[in-house]
Amino acid sequence: xxxxxxxxxxxxxxxxxxxxxxxxxxxxxxxxxxxxxxxxxxxxxxxxxxxxxxxxxxxxxxxxxxxxxxxxxxxxxxxxxxxxxxxxxxxxxxxxxxxxxxxxxxxxxxxxxxxxxxxxxxxxxxxxxxxxxxxxxxxxxxxxxxxxxxxxxxxxxxxxxxxxxxxxxxxxxxxxxxxxxxxxxxxxxxxxxxxxxxxxxxxx
Numbered sequence: 001x002x003x004x005x006x007x008x009x010x011x012x013x014x015x016x017x018x019x020x021x022x023x024x025x026x027x028x029x030x031x032x033x034x035x036x037x038x039x040x041x042x043x044x045x046x047x048x049x050x051x052x053x054x055x056x057x058x059x060x061x062x063x064x065x066x067x068x069x070x071x072x073x074x075x076x077x078x079x080x081x082x083x084x085x086x087x088x089x090x091x092x093x094x095x096x097x098x099x100x101x102x103x104x105x106x107x108x109x110x111x112x113x114x115x116x117x118x119x120x121x122x123x124x125x126x127x128x129x130x131x132x133x134x135x136x137x138x139x140x141x142x143x144x145x146x147x148x149x150x151x152x153x154x155x156x157x158x159x160x161x162x163x164x165x166x167x168x169x170x171x172x173x174x175x176x177x178x179x180x181x182x183x184x185x186x187x188x189x190x191x192x193x194x195x196x197x198x199x200x201x202x203x204x
Contacts, residue, residue, distance in 0.1 A: 001030075008034040012044050024051055042068050042078035049085065061085065069098075076106035084114060092122050109139040116148070120161045129154070 004010040015030035028051035034044035045068045052061035065082040072078045083098035099115035112135045119128035132154065135145050148154050 006037050008038040008044055012047060015047060024054055027051060042072055042075055042081060046081045074105055076102040076111060080111040087118050092118055109135050109142050109145060113144055120158050125158055
């Protein structure tokens with residue numbers, strides 16, 4: 001950091017190190033410094049938002065993500081980062097729209113896969129399948145695409161999501177929901193919005 005005090009990639013990388021070691025205050029300071037020098041990506045600001053969410057400041061995190069997406073309307077990373085956070089808060093209609101926008105602005109398959117998951121949470125199985133087929137054409141060798149393209153796996157995934165969420169995207173607190181185990185954290189349930197956003201950042 002001393003050698004590259006204005007390099008956003010260096011500042012972000014060191015911030016991630018502190019984040020992994022649970023030094024969230026130092027991490028956020030570095031992410032905020034990186035964001036001031038970031039011009040062509042939204043990575044540092046996504047990490048700032050995740051840090052805010054970890055501190056329980058979820059409205060502030062959402063505001064920052066919205067501001068970033070507005071400032072970079074063609075940046076798929078910024079758009080999908082906001083979508084991921086909104087999806088984790090149950091704002092599925094807006095999240096789906098944003099994931100769709102992001103998918104059209106990047107060669108990465110992950111925004112479209114996230115759109116598939118969001119559509120499944122909404123109970124829109126047919127459109128989720130259509131979007132998965134589009135992902136399969138774009139990235140036929142992607143492991144997640146290949147797995148979900150198996151009809152049995154897709155049906156199991158749709159069933160698991162329906163057990164966790166009501167049709168409106170809220171959490172089903174009945175006993176059946178929590179039998180899905182690891183999928184609860186995977187889909188950002190139980191207010192784990194920071195975790196959901198960090199998982200997204202690690203993929204893109």
